[in-house]
Amino acid sequence: MNDAPENQSADDTVYDMPDPEVEAKPVAAPSEQDVLKDRLLRLQADFDNFRKRSARERSEWQAFANEQLIKELLPVVDHYELGLANAQKNKTPAVVLDGFKLVHEQLIGFLKKQGVTQLAATPGQTFDPHQHEAISHLPSEEFPADAIIAETRRGYKLGDKMIRPLQVVVSSGPASGENGGN
Secondary structure: OOOOOOOOOOOOOOOOOOOOOOOOOOOOOOHHHHHHHHHHHHHHHHHHOOOOOOHHHHHHHHHHHHHHHHHHHHHHHHHHHHHHHHHHHHHOOOOHHHHHHHHHHHHHHHHOOOOOOEOOOOOEEOOOOOOOEEEEEOOOOOOOEEEEEEEEEEEEHHHHEEEOEEEEEEEEEOOOOOOOOO
16 A cells, blocks of 8 residues: 555655566667768768857857958048048039049048948937047037037947047036135
8 A cells, every 4th residue: 555644744754666567678779870870960060060160259250350351441531521521621622622522522421331420419409428529528508418519530330349439628617606705
């Protein structure tokens, strides 16, 4: 009888014993063919994982190399834009100015092909430390505190990754009228 008494304590453990009438089934040893098939499947899985890992690493290295190239190119784009703005101010002949504009469009087109997007800030926009780098704070009657007054350098993203944040001047709010008087 395997029924536990109702007054059995927690220390008394009842174990079910295997039924002697049920025969234990012997485990058959795997054949050589099964072993080789298992090895082959494992080898194929390992090779597939290696191939995927290699492709992922190659892609990461290409992205890293592209990012470094683009970081080196951005100051060139900045200086080119400054030169273009000065050429427009100094009444450069239209033919020369048009040539500079075409080269600028090619530079920006190349960056877009590589997945680079330009970031721009508008005056009055709220300062975001994830996208903006404040280079100075100035009092402003026109803009509330923590609002962007001006953009000093454009920012860029490569895909979702920030390559260079926007450099901006941020408002510290209205100037206080106190000059240290009594």
